[in-house]
Amino acid sequence: MFRSFPTPPRMLRALALGAGLLALGAHAFAQGAYPSKAITLVVGFPPGGSNDIVARIIAQPLGEVLGVPVVVENRPGANAILGTDHVVRSTPDGYTITLGSASPLAISPSTYPKMPFDPLKDLTGITTVASTSELVAMHSSVKVNSLAELIALSQQRDVTLASSGNGGLPHLAIELLRKASKGKIVHVPYKGAGPAITDAMGGHVDGVVMDLPALLPGVRDGRLRPIVMADDKRSSALPNVPSAKEAGNPGLIAVNWFAVMAPARTPQPVVDKLFAALTKVMQTPRVVKQLQDNAMEPFLQPSTAAFDKFFKDELLRWGAIARESGARVEQ
Template sequence: MPLNRRRLTLALAALAAIQLPAQAQDWPGGKPIRIVVPYTPGGSSDIIARAIATPLGEALKTNVIVENKPGANGNTGTDLVAKSPADGLTLLLCDVGALAITGSVYKKLPFDPGRDLRGVTMLAYSPHLLVVHPSVPANSLQELVALSKTTKLNFAVTAIGSAPHLAGIAVEKATQARWEYIPYKGGAQAIGDTVAGQTQVLMNGMLATLPHVQSGKLKVLGVSKASRVPLLAQVPTIAEQGVKGFESGTWQGVLVPAGTPAPVLAKLSAELTRIIRSPEVRERLVSQGAEVHTMSPTEFAGFFERERRNWAAVVQKGGVSLD
């Protein structure tokens, strides 16, 4: 390479190195940020999005708007973000486990989660609660299984192929229970119909479901965690009730379009981590049954790949497939 060209190349590289931190320093430059939740209002992801929106806006000196974009089992909102400009102004806050499942359940998708999206940080985890309408004459998983063999039970699921749906299939197969799955467009609708008695059984994230248990509108029969949770210390885990090793839950995290500049990604990750760990936000979530979990973008990528492999095996065993 000629000397002048080499000097020019080095100069451009040095200039880029100087400009990258400045890019993060100037971002978002007063431009509004939107957090897209690909589900209906009232679910776990929506609750967390609204908990972080105001403090994130204050930290970045801009407006942060939460937009619910439900449809196609969460794929409508996810596709919107995947195809948005990679400028850090459009965020996806969703159930990361459900996103990892999507590629195994759908034969065709308008986006590739691993290729088109990049994880910023995980935010929270909450185990699934197995709940029933109070009129259901069962007070344990064993009693529910026995009842399912003599009585028609409708099992509400947030979406076909969602983590709660696959968790329900796993319990069904392990216990030989019998119930019919009724799909919804999000956790809030599934909870609403179970509270109303239109469906009798529900598996859903603790964050959105616990308030209805505490109010007596739903009856909890089991927790899908390896150990009991302090807020429901009297409720046995599903594993304790005969489904050995059973554990599932809802992981909420934030993603951005692939190609988002590394300095912007790093700044977003740092601010979101600080906010979710702050006493006021952490205590609010913990009081509702969620555990704060944060990850760097690199850790997030590794977690997502493990979740994708694990759920692919469950999907194959359960025979779940959608066009």
């Protein structure tokens, strides 16, 4: 018959210490091995828009730097809130991240009455990667060639400007223009960028405010006349179009930025690795050229801490503008 003897306390402590070291070693190995499988880059908008374009430009080179595939997954709906919420609810391990932008991340918290997540608490910022300005463009039949002429016209009659919908960046850019002009600027919201641009090019509204990449085809074929960039500098894609600052309205700043975010509680080593990889990718000449070919520019943060500050400042700025304008989205 075998008898069992109580394990001495010193042996118990040794076994516990050994188990702890094994667990620590396994954790360290897991961190060191990241990434070991494909990464999903979620886009909260349909294919073809600015967010999707940026995501597809960076996905392959990011995968090359990290050594695993980076797969773009479109999850459109509710101004990218649905796709972002999917990422918020994902395991915080760096394998499900999102390519977000100003409207869903910095503006929607102030224009949507019910948000399923708090972008400051439920997301971890990596860095911005690119930016593009909003462009104010008029139908070719409207006799306006400058911001000053547009403002003068708005003081004589209603000037209708289309946007991709209530509560987004183009809408708030129109509110900034309305405030600066003190004229009759009438916001005409559409269900998406496509219908808004189609009606603007068809002359059903006087003009449109949208991300520059979306309006560039209409500008190049002459159906839309570019008036002003809602920025403090010109765009290399349209070097002859003045900035709002040059046009005498330095407050008309509406720049759409694109940022990579991960779920909250993503381990810092994973965040650091993603930041380093994105920094390398966004300085690659072919990536810079692809962005510029699509009327966008690289826009990197010097650190994740710098991005956190930038993000908080954007939330405060656009929140104030949304509250003052009364811009809200009905849900």
